[in-house]
Amino acid sequence: MKVSAIITLKKDVLDPQGKVIHQTLDGMGFKDINEVRQGKYFEIDVKENDPTKAKGIVEDMCKKLLANLVIENYKIIEIQ
Amino acid sequence: MKSSVITFPGSNCDRDMDVALKKFGFDNKMVWHNDNELPKSDLVVLPGGFSYGDYLRCGSMASKSKIMQSVINFAKSGGLVLGICNGFQILVETGLVPGVLLRNKYLEFICKNVFVKLDNKDNPYFKNIDKDIFELHIAHNEGNYFCTDDQLKEIKDNNQVAIYYSNNKGQIDENSNPNGSIKNIAGIFNKEKNVLGMMPHPERMIDQSLSGEDGSIFFKNLIKNIK
Numbered sequence: 001m002k003v004s005a006i007i008t009l010k011k012d013v014l015d016p017q018g019k020v021i022h023q024t025l026d027g028m029g030f031k032d033i034n035e036v037r038q039g040k041y042f043e044i045d046v047k048e049n050d051p052t053k054a055k056g057i058v059e060d061m062c063k064k065l066l067a068n069l070v071i072e073n074y075k076i077i078e079i080q
Numbered sequence: 081m082k083s084s085v086i087t088f089p090g091s092n093c094d095r096d097m098d099v100a101l102k103k104f105g106f107d108n109k110m111v112w113h114n115d116n117e118l119p120k121s122d123l124v125v126l127p128g129g130f131s132y133g134d135y136l137r138c139g140s141m142a143s144k145s146k147i148m149q150s151v152i153n154f155a156k157s158g159g160l161v162l163g164i165c166n167g168f169q170i171l172v173e174t175g176l177v178p179g180v181l182l183r184n185k186y187l188e189f190i191c192k193n194v195f196v197k198l199d200n201k202d203n204p205y206f207k208n209i210d211k212d213i214f215e216l217h218i219a220h221n222e223g224n225y226f227c228t229d230d231q232l233k234e235i236k237d238n239n240q241v242a243i244y245y246s247n248n249k250g251q252i253d254e255n256s257n258p259n260g261s262i263k264n265i266a267g268i269f270n271k272e273k274n275v276l277g278m279m280p281h282p283e284r285m286i287d288q289s290l291s292g293e294d295g296s297i298f299f300k301n302l303i304k305n306i307k
Contacts, residue, residue: 013226014260016187065144068137068173070180071226 093128126167139169185260
Protein backbone atom coordinates (compact mmCIF):
# COMPACT_ATOMS: atom_id res chain seq x y z
CA MET A 1 0.00 0.00 0.00
CA LYS A 2 1.06 3.57 -0.55
CA VAL A 3 1.04 5.58 2.63
CA SER A 4 1.44 9.36 2.62
CA ALA A 5 2.67 11.21 5.66
CA ILE A 6 3.33 14.85 6.34
CA ILE A 7 5.74 16.20 8.93
CA THR A 8 5.16 19.70 10.21
CA LEU A 9 6.97 21.86 12.73
CA LYS A 10 5.17 22.21 16.05
CA LYS A 11 3.34 25.46 16.67
CA ASP A 12 5.93 26.99 19.03
CA VAL A 13 8.95 26.21 16.85
CA LEU A 14 10.29 29.08 14.79
CA ASP A 15 10.13 28.41 11.05
CA PRO A 16 12.46 30.94 9.40
CA GLN A 17 11.99 29.40 5.95
CA GLY A 18 8.23 29.73 6.26
CA LYS A 19 8.71 33.35 7.24
CA VAL A 20 10.84 34.12 4.20
CA ILE A 21 8.34 32.38 1.91
CA HIS A 22 5.60 34.46 3.53
CA GLN A 23 7.53 37.68 2.88
CA THR A 24 8.25 36.71 -0.73
CA LEU A 25 4.62 35.80 -1.41
CA ASP A 26 3.62 39.10 0.17
CA GLY A 27 6.07 40.92 -2.11
CA MET A 28 4.51 39.16 -5.11
CA GLY A 29 1.15 40.56 -4.21
CA PHE A 30 -0.35 37.78 -2.10
CA LYS A 31 -1.44 40.10 0.67
CA ASP A 32 -3.95 37.87 2.44
CA ILE A 33 -1.56 35.59 4.31
CA ASN A 34 -1.59 35.16 8.07
CA GLU A 35 1.30 32.73 8.25
CA VAL A 36 3.29 30.21 6.18
CA ARG A 37 4.69 27.02 7.73
CA GLN A 38 6.88 24.70 5.68
CA GLY A 39 6.83 20.94 6.16
CA LYS A 40 7.85 17.63 4.58
CA TYR A 41 5.85 15.09 2.62
CA PHE A 42 6.65 11.38 2.32
CA GLU A 43 5.09 8.80 0.06
CA ILE A 44 6.05 5.32 1.19
CA ASP A 45 5.12 2.17 -0.68
CA VAL A 46 5.09 -0.60 1.93
CA LYS A 47 4.87 -4.33 1.32
CA GLU A 48 1.66 -4.68 3.29
CA ASN A 49 -1.89 -4.97 1.96
CA ASP A 50 -3.76 -4.32 5.18
CA PRO A 51 -4.39 -0.55 5.51
CA THR A 52 -4.33 -0.53 9.33
CA LYS A 53 -1.07 -2.46 9.43
CA ALA A 54 0.45 -0.30 6.67
CA LYS A 55 -0.49 2.82 8.60
CA GLY A 56 1.06 1.38 11.77
CA ILE A 57 4.34 0.64 9.99
CA VAL A 58 4.66 4.17 8.63
CA GLU A 59 3.69 5.68 11.99
CA ASP A 60 6.54 3.72 13.53
CA MET A 61 8.90 5.08 10.86
CA CYS A 62 7.72 8.61 11.63
CA LYS A 63 8.38 8.17 15.33
CA LYS A 64 11.79 6.55 14.89
CA LEU A 65 13.31 8.48 12.00
CA LEU A 66 11.17 10.65 9.75
CA ALA A 67 10.10 13.12 12.44
CA ASN A 68 11.96 14.50 15.42
CA LEU A 69 9.18 14.63 17.98
CA VAL A 70 10.88 17.39 19.98
CA ILE A 71 10.05 19.85 17.21
CA GLU A 72 7.85 18.08 14.70
CA ASN A 73 4.44 16.42 14.41
CA TYR A 74 3.54 13.78 11.88
CA LYS A 75 0.24 12.89 10.31
CA ILE A 76 -0.73 10.03 7.99
CA ILE A 77 -2.85 11.75 5.38
CA GLU A 78 -3.60 9.02 2.85
CA ILE A 79 -3.47 5.23 2.49
CA GLN A 80 -4.18 3.70 -0.87
CA MET B 81 45.07 7.61 26.32
CA LYS B 82 43.07 6.09 23.51
CA SER B 83 40.57 7.96 21.39
CA SER B 84 38.38 7.09 18.42
CA VAL B 85 37.04 9.46 15.79
CA ILE B 86 34.06 8.17 13.83
CA THR B 87 34.01 8.93 10.12
CA PHE B 88 30.57 9.07 8.53
CA PRO B 89 30.01 9.55 4.80
CA GLY B 90 30.22 13.34 4.55
CA SER B 91 32.27 13.97 7.70
CA ASN B 92 34.91 16.59 6.92
CA CYS B 93 36.44 17.54 10.26
CA ASP B 94 37.45 14.00 11.16
CA ARG B 95 41.06 14.40 10.04
CA ASP B 96 41.42 17.79 11.73
CA MET B 97 40.21 16.14 14.92
CA ASP B 98 42.69 13.28 14.41
CA VAL B 99 45.53 15.82 14.06
CA ALA B 100 44.39 17.71 17.17
CA LEU B 101 44.01 14.60 19.34
CA LYS B 102 47.41 13.25 18.32
CA LYS B 103 49.07 16.62 18.87
CA PHE B 104 48.03 16.56 22.50
CA GLY B 105 48.96 12.97 23.18
CA PHE B 106 45.98 10.80 22.31
CA ASP B 107 46.57 7.49 20.58
CA ASN B 108 43.78 8.05 18.05
CA LYS B 109 42.06 5.60 15.72
CA MET B 110 39.73 6.45 12.87
CA VAL B 111 36.59 4.31 12.93
CA TRP B 112 34.30 3.78 9.95
CA HIS B 113 30.56 4.30 10.52
CA ASN B 114 29.73 0.87 9.17
CA ASP B 115 31.89 -0.96 11.72
CA ASN B 116 30.14 -2.79 14.51
CA GLU B 117 32.60 -2.42 17.34
CA LEU B 118 34.48 0.50 18.82
CA PRO B 119 38.16 -0.07 19.50
CA LYS B 120 39.07 0.27 23.18
CA SER B 121 38.73 4.00 23.85
CA ASP B 122 38.86 6.56 26.63
CA LEU B 123 37.19 9.11 24.38
CA VAL B 124 34.97 8.84 21.31
CA VAL B 125 34.58 11.86 19.05
CA LEU B 126 31.79 12.46 16.54
CA PRO B 127 33.34 15.02 14.20
CA GLY B 128 31.93 17.93 12.22
CA GLY B 129 30.87 17.80 8.61
CA PHE B 130 27.77 17.02 6.62
CA SER B 131 27.09 13.37 7.34
CA TYR B 132 24.76 11.85 4.74
CA GLY B 133 24.54 15.24 3.03
CA ASP B 134 22.39 16.56 5.90
CA TYR B 135 19.48 14.62 4.36
CA LEU B 136 16.16 14.60 6.24
CA ARG B 137 17.55 16.42 9.30
CA CYS B 138 21.21 17.08 10.09
CA GLY B 139 22.62 14.08 11.91
CA SER B 140 19.47 11.99 11.66
CA MET B 141 20.85 9.32 9.32
CA ALA B 142 24.24 9.15 11.04
CA SER B 143 22.52 8.63 14.39
CA LYS B 144 21.20 5.32 13.01
CA SER B 145 24.56 4.13 11.63
CA LYS B 146 25.83 0.70 12.62
CA ILE B 147 28.63 2.02 14.84
CA MET B 148 26.26 4.26 16.76
CA GLN B 149 24.82 1.41 18.81
CA SER B 150 28.32 0.80 20.20
CA VAL B 151 28.78 4.54 20.77
CA ILE B 152 25.46 4.74 22.61
CA ASN B 153 26.38 1.73 24.77
CA PHE B 154 29.79 3.27 25.45
CA ALA B 155 28.13 6.55 26.51
CA LYS B 156 25.57 4.78 28.67
CA SER B 157 28.33 2.92 30.48
CA GLY B 158 29.97 6.26 31.35
CA GLY B 159 32.45 6.59 28.45
CA LEU B 160 33.35 10.09 27.24
CA VAL B 161 31.65 11.01 23.97
CA LEU B 162 32.33 14.40 22.42
CA GLY B 163 30.25 15.64 19.47
CA ILE B 164 31.43 18.72 17.60
CA CYS B 165 29.14 20.59 15.19
CA ASN B 166 27.60 17.84 13.03
CA GLY B 167 28.67 15.51 15.84
CA PHE B 168 26.49 17.56 18.21
CA GLN B 169 23.62 17.26 15.71
CA ILE B 170 24.14 13.49 15.68
CA LEU B 171 24.14 13.39 19.49
CA VAL B 172 20.80 15.17 19.76
CA GLU B 173 19.33 12.81 17.18
CA THR B 174 20.42 9.81 19.25
CA GLY B 175 18.81 11.38 22.30
CA LEU B 176 22.07 11.19 24.30
CA VAL B 177 21.80 14.92 24.89
CA PRO B 178 18.47 16.77 25.00
CA GLY B 179 17.08 19.23 22.45
CA VAL B 180 17.58 19.75 18.71
CA LEU B 181 19.55 22.03 16.39
CA LEU B 182 17.38 24.05 14.05
CA ARG B 183 18.28 26.10 11.03
CA ASN B 184 20.09 29.33 12.01
CA LYS B 185 17.63 32.08 12.83
CA TYR B 186 18.69 34.37 9.96
CA LEU B 187 19.01 31.52 7.43
CA GLU B 188 22.71 32.15 6.87
CA PHE B 189 25.56 29.72 6.96
CA ILE B 190 27.77 31.21 9.68
CA CYS B 191 31.54 30.82 9.50
CA LYS B 192 33.42 32.95 12.01
CA ASN B 193 35.18 33.08 15.35
CA VAL B 194 32.99 33.44 18.42
CA PHE B 195 33.52 33.67 22.15
CA VAL B 196 31.98 31.15 24.46
CA LYS B 197 31.75 31.17 28.23
CA LEU B 198 32.10 28.00 30.24
CA ASP B 199 29.23 27.42 32.59
CA ASN B 200 30.18 24.28 34.39
CA LYS B 201 33.60 22.94 35.36
CA ASP B 202 32.32 20.05 37.41
CA ASN B 203 32.84 17.53 34.59
CA PRO B 204 35.65 15.59 32.89
CA TYR B 205 35.93 18.08 30.02
CA PHE B 206 36.48 21.37 31.84
CA LYS B 207 37.60 20.31 35.31
CA ASN B 208 40.68 22.32 36.41
CA ILE B 209 40.68 24.49 33.30
CA ASP B 210 42.01 27.92 34.23
CA LYS B 211 40.07 29.92 31.68
CA ASP B 212 36.40 30.89 31.43
CA ILE B 213 36.08 32.57 28.05
CA PHE B 214 37.27 30.83 24.91
CA GLU B 215 37.61 32.06 21.36
CA LEU B 216 36.58 29.23 19.06
CA HIS B 217 35.43 28.85 15.48
CA ILE B 218 31.93 28.03 14.29
CA ALA B 219 30.85 26.98 10.81
CA HIS B 220 27.27 25.80 10.53
CA ASN B 221 23.87 26.25 8.99
CA GLU B 222 21.91 24.41 11.69
CA GLY B 223 23.24 25.47 15.08
CA ASN B 224 20.17 27.11 16.52
CA TYR B 225 19.74 25.15 19.73
CA PHE B 226 16.14 24.53 20.70
CA CYS B 227 14.41 22.50 23.38
CA THR B 228 11.02 22.39 25.03
CA ASP B 229 10.32 24.41 28.19
CA ASP B 230 10.30 21.21 30.24
CA GLN B 231 13.65 20.15 28.80
CA LEU B 232 15.10 23.59 29.45
CA LYS B 233 14.04 23.40 33.08
CA GLU B 234 15.63 19.99 33.42
CA ILE B 235 18.81 21.18 31.69
CA LYS B 236 19.08 24.11 34.11
CA ASP B 237 18.21 22.02 37.16
CA ASN B 238 20.94 19.52 36.30
CA ASN B 239 23.56 22.13 35.27
CA GLN B 240 23.76 20.62 31.80
CA VAL B 241 24.70 23.76 29.88
CA ALA B 242 28.38 23.43 28.99
CA ILE B 243 29.02 26.69 27.13
CA TYR B 244 27.14 29.83 26.17
CA TYR B 245 27.82 32.18 23.25
CA SER B 246 29.13 35.38 24.83
CA ASN B 247 31.21 38.43 23.98
CA ASN B 248 34.93 38.63 24.75
CA LYS B 249 34.12 39.80 28.27
CA GLY B 250 31.86 36.84 28.95
CA GLN B 251 28.58 38.73 28.71
CA ILE B 252 25.82 36.49 27.47
CA ASP B 253 23.26 38.47 25.51
CA GLU B 254 21.35 38.72 22.25
CA ASN B 255 24.23 40.55 20.52
CA SER B 256 26.58 37.65 21.08
CA ASN B 257 24.09 35.03 19.92
CA PRO B 258 25.10 34.13 16.34
CA ASN B 259 22.32 31.74 15.40
CA GLY B 260 19.26 32.25 17.61
CA SER B 261 20.04 29.48 20.09
CA ILE B 262 17.74 29.41 23.07
CA LYS B 263 19.47 31.15 26.04
CA ASN B 264 22.67 31.45 23.91
CA ILE B 265 23.39 27.75 24.44
CA ALA B 266 26.41 26.63 22.39
CA GLY B 267 27.07 23.30 24.04
CA ILE B 268 25.32 20.91 26.33
CA PHE B 269 26.00 17.83 28.48
CA ASN B 270 23.93 14.79 29.21
CA LYS B 271 22.80 14.50 32.83
CA GLU B 272 25.87 12.48 33.83
CA LYS B 273 28.26 14.97 32.09
CA ASN B 274 30.18 12.29 30.19
CA VAL B 275 28.59 13.24 26.86
CA LEU B 276 29.25 16.73 25.50
CA GLY B 277 27.82 18.21 22.32
CA MET B 278 28.96 21.63 21.13
CA MET B 279 28.76 23.66 17.93
CA PRO B 280 32.19 25.41 18.14
CA HIS B 281 35.27 23.60 16.81
CA PRO B 282 38.14 23.38 19.32
CA GLU B 283 40.16 21.38 16.77
CA ARG B 284 40.39 24.48 14.59
CA MET B 285 42.14 26.44 17.34
CA ILE B 286 45.27 24.48 18.00
CA ASP B 287 47.93 26.51 16.24
CA GLN B 288 48.86 30.07 17.13
CA SER B 289 50.14 30.89 13.66
CA LEU B 290 47.01 29.62 11.90
CA SER B 291 44.17 30.46 14.25
CA GLY B 292 44.43 30.64 17.99
CA GLU B 293 45.23 28.37 20.83
CA ASP B 294 42.09 28.17 22.91
CA GLY B 295 41.41 24.75 21.42
CA SER B 296 44.87 23.64 22.62
CA ILE B 297 43.90 24.61 26.17
CA PHE B 298 40.76 22.50 25.86
CA PHE B 299 42.55 19.38 24.56
CA LYS B 300 45.51 19.65 26.97
CA ASN B 301 43.10 19.89 29.87
CA LEU B 302 40.96 17.05 28.58
CA ILE B 303 43.84 14.58 28.30
CA LYS B 304 45.08 15.59 31.76
CA ASN B 305 41.62 14.90 33.18
CA ILE B 306 41.38 11.49 31.52
CA LYS B 307 44.83 10.31 32.70
